[in-house]
Amino acid sequence: MARENIDFGIDLGTTTSIIAVATADDATVVRNNRQAEYTPSAVYVSGSNKVLVGESAKGRLVEDHDNATAEFKLQMGKRDAHKHFKASGRSMSPEELSAEVLKSLRGDVQQAVRESIGAAVITVPAAFELDQCDATRKAAELAGLDFAPLIQEPSAAAWAYSTHLATDRGFWLVYDFGGGTFDAAIVKVADGEFSTINHAGDNFLGGKLIDWALVEGLLIPAARKEFPLPDLARGHRKSAGNIAKLKAAAEYAKIELSRADSAEINLRLNDADGTPVFDFDFELTRADVERVAMPLYQRSVTLCRKAVADAGLGGGDIERVLLVGGTTIAPALRELLADPAEGLGIPLDYSLDPVTVVARGAAIFAGTQRMPSRPERAEQALGEGKVVLNLKYPAAGSDTEPLVGGLPPRTAQQRDWTGSTIEFAHPDGTPPWRSGQIPLTPEGTFSTRLRADEHTVNTYDIELRDAQGTVTPTDPERISYRHTSKMGTAPTLSHSIGVALDNNEVLWLVRKGAELPATARAILYSTLTVRRNERTGLIRVPIVEGERSKADRNMLIGRLDIVPNQVDRDVPAGSEVEVTLKIDTSFTPRADAYVPLVDEEFQIQVELGRTGAGTDFGGAVEDLADRFTELADRLDALRFGDVHPGEAAELVDRFRADDVLADVRRLADAAAVDPDAASTCENRLRDAQAALDDVEAALVFPELVTSGRTAVAQTQELIADFGASRHRTALHNAERAMEAAIASQDRTVLKRQIDVVRDIIREVLRDSGQLAAVIFAGREPRLRDNPDPHVQELLQNGRRALDEGDVARLTAVNAQLERAAPDAVGHADASGGLGSTVRAGDL
Known part of the structure; x- marks a missing residue:
């Protein structure tokens, strides 16, 4: 029997990926061919174009970095981002690389349960922007997953915990510190439902930053001091092999130091010609890791406090903090979070494995989601003489007596259903249960309630009888209903979406936190005249995503350009332009503009994809250097004395204390060879520009x-x-x-x-x-x-x-x-x- 619900959930992670399958009352991780619960998100392409994924690919990152890659998740959504594999000459986009990881997970299911799946729920960070969500969907399609609803990672974690916690009413804080991203989400539990009511996150705050801090702050200086390696740096192309070795060693040592006080790093570094000749030995201590990681931990605490405060709550309102992500295993982080002064002071809950909880939650959610209907299946059933039922019932819920209704069924020939009955049987129920024969109306409609056992999947056989009592074959032959004590509500939007105006402000259409699906409309006015015969003028409607007040500080996700040859008459300045925005539950936006003067509707091209930065992954690295210079000049121009407002001075002091300029400079230098550094640099630049916007705004207070x-x-x-x-x-x-x-x-x-x-x-x-x-x-x-x-x-x-x-x-x-x-x-x-x-x- 084909699956009625999706059932499979995938945590497509920055460093590792996991697939799980829903069970009767929980979910189970599907192990890969190495019998491991997770697969490294790494891809290797050989000279013969053979693709390896997972541990075997990750092992080649150090010795053959030209033909292996990892941590490409944050490149998702960049139109010009590609990894070039030197031996094969092949180039792959982040979506194609992610697709290879998804194919590997599908293969694990095929091997473990002998099932070829074409649908799965895939998780994305709550802080992911729309183009990154769209890229995730494209990766799923490339991997053969034709139906792949998305769920945000904190929501998936809440689904997993909802099956284990007895809370009937209260608030949870999902603290999700993964390999590449951080999310803090406030979850409200009430009346058998849980919902995310607020979120704060950072797509560029993850465990890999700790690895890089160890490499750049400790390992590189130690290696350069001991060996003649003056060019050993993250941003130097000839050092790429050595940097890959140091990065891998730092990651493995960091993980070991979650359980030990010290770890030995022993590896052979290459000389200037690429020959491994230098034996590098270094003892890394837990104190070393805690020292470089603490600023990152503190950034996460700041985001948590913001999420709590923006939700109108205090720390005392939060019942527990759900720890999610491998980074949360670190003892120092747990100590910080538990501290009421420096951390959150809220009880920590790590009763579920932080590494696999997101995948398990995604699978539990997948167990509540119907597979899409297949018209060809109905036609085949009709050809076999079956009655195609049109049933309406919930896939899951907290009701022990779910309502099922039947609309007029389909048959090869029209018929009168007078005297016919339908019956539902639950032979595996405790005790076994039957509905009794339910009469159909002449049109074939009915409604009834089923009886469901709690905290399990209930399966009901269907028996349709004609007026003479003869059983008639049906499609479907049976239906299922998952009983759960709590159900998640509609997903919410993580970033506001609006129209950029001519004065560089934003008219927000759908704000962060809005429940999906959402629709919004706005009446705007053109500022230029479009003259058809003279071929002059333009109506441009940019769509942006973000929270910043200046339009160009946000992410451009779409744009409509109405040019003279698209209209059949002149459109004078001041003409109305009605913009409509729709966003579905999988974070897919659609936007249209209607111009009443020409009585025509134009679809706004929402091209979800940004320009990249980096060499291997494309983009203009020089632009990062120019923008850094502009940022430095702006900061230098803001010279404060006693005459300036206290708030502005405080903002600049904070800006300098965080050493933002040094951080951006370092990332800009590394961007020449490291696409991950380029992405992080772009994000830090945008945040820094917005911070200086706040300073300048404070001056005019x-x-x-x-x-x-x-x-x-x-x-x-x-x-x-x-x-x-x-x-x-x-x-x-x-x-x-x-x-x-x-x-x-x-x-x-x-x-x-x-x-x-x-x-x-x-x-x-x-x-x-x-x-x-x-x-x-x-x-x-x-x-x-x-x-x-x-x-x-x-x-x-x-x-x-x-x-x-x-x-x-x-x-x-x-x-x-x-x-x-x-x-x-x-x-x-x-x-x-x-x-x-x-x-x-x-x-």
């Missing part, structure tokens, strides 16, 4: 305070003359919130309250009939010298309407002026940010 208080005073005068009691109440509330923001130096809240006050001004002006006059008075001086005759005619009409007090006509004139001369409204042109030529409305 006093100006914001003055602007806000001035707006309040002006609004008070306006309300005294034209306002109502509701306006006074709204202003009083906004002023209180503004003063609280000033006291706490919260720029975000202060800016929001200034906008609220301005909205109150607009409302008072609108209610008093003065808004149109104010808008016209603001535009008229800027347009007085405009050479366009149409603009001058509109200005004359506006002046007459103003003199005559014709509010409706003046409102119409303002709208026409906005379309005819949008630059006068005060919006930026297309040269800023991401080249966007759309803006939000004025009101």
Whole structure:
């Protein structure tokens, strides 16, 4: 019998990958051909183009690094990222490399249970961006997994623990410190359901950073001191072989030091000609590892605290911390997390194996997910004379009496179902159970409740009888229902998605934490005229992903360009552009733009993939050096003295204390030969640029305070003359919130309250009939010298309407002026940010 549910879950990891299969009440890891529970995420390609995966490939990383690769997960989503295998001349993308790992896991299932699977749930870090999720789906397709729903790793871990913990209500913190990424997720448990309510993570914080810290901070200096290896460095191409040896030795020693106080590193390093001649011996201690790892551990604690605080909770609200990922085995990390002052001070739970828990949870989740319907199977069943049932019932749930309903079944010839019955039998139940014969309506419909044993998979045989009592074969012949005490709810979005505007700000459409699927719409306005005959102008709608206020600090994930030959008439500036964004439960986005003037819908090309950086994996390494120089210049320009705000000085001090510049410089140097360093460098650069944005924003905080208080005073005068009691109440509330923001130096809240006050001004002006006059008075001086005759005619009409007090006509004139001369409204042109030529409305 073909599987009714997916049942298989895969943890596609940075350093190791694991596949598990759902059982009646849990999940079991499928061992590989070496009888190991996990497979290293490593690929080797020989000169004859033979591909090896796993431990055998990882073993070649040291001696044949030109033809082996690992830790390519974080390159996922980069369009130009490829690994070139020297011996075979073959190049493979990160998706193709990941596909080889997935094929290996499929082969393990074939060998272990004699089953060729075409579907599996695959995990992704919660901090993964949409292009990385899309790349994971592509890897699954290349590996022969035609159906591969995604689940975030913290959610998978929660699924695993949900089958073991008796908690009925409370909060968990999933602490997932893997080989390449870190995730902190707040999980709420209530009423038989658990859901992720907040998340904080870092795609570039993982156990491999500890390995590199050991290599660069301890092993390289020791080797250079002992041997004539002046060029031994992560960023030097001729040192690649030696660096690979040191990296592998550091990783193995680190793992050993989770259980021992010291570990010996003994290896032979190559000379300048690549000949192994230098015997390098080094004793690495647990204290060494703890010293270099502690800053990384502390970064993870900071992210955990942020996740807890942003969820509106305190440490005392969290029942337990679920430890996930191999890094959490380290004793020093556990001690830090348990410390109430330096760590979290929340009870730690590592009752499930931190290394395999994500794969097991993915499999448990897979056991609740139906396999996709196959139309060809139904047609085959009809050809065999079977009745194809159309049943509606849950795949899993906490109900011990699940409801099953039947819609009209399909048969080769139409028939009347009067007198027919259907019966469900659960012979393996405790005790065995039968539903009894349930009459069908003439159309063949019915509904009934089944009886399910708890914490297991219940399988029900189906017996369909015609009016004479003869059993009729059906498809399906049986159905199953998994009873579980807790069910996960809908997945949530990890990063906000919005439209980049012409002023380099973002109009967010779907915010981080929104339940999926999600749909959002927004009305925007073009800022340039598209002239068909003159072939000039452009409507550009960029779609970005992230949280940063400046559009170009976020990830560009899609863009629509409407050019003159795509429209059948001119589209003047100020024309409406309605953008619709949809995101499904597997984090796949779709975006469309509708332009009412031409009555046409355009699909926004969401090309999920970013430009890479690095040599073997493609990209412009020089750009990283240029961006580093720009970053250094910005920091140098921010010279602080007593006259500068305390917050700005504190931000710069923190920036310097974290040694961000040195970190970025080191990564930029290494990027020439190390694609992983290039990816990390790009991320650190973007974070550093955003941090300096915050510094510059802090410098203008006093100006914001003055602007806000001035707006309040002006609004008070306006309300005294034209306002109502509701306006006074709204202003009083906004002023209180503004003063609280000033006291706490919260720029975000202060800016929001200034906008609220301005909205109150607009409302008072609108209610008093003065808004149109104010808008016209603001535009008229800027347009007085405009050479366009149409603009001058509109200005004359506006002046007459103003003199005559014709509010409706003046409102119409303002709208026409906005379309005819949008630059006068005060919006930026297309040269800023991401080249966007759309803006939000004025009101």
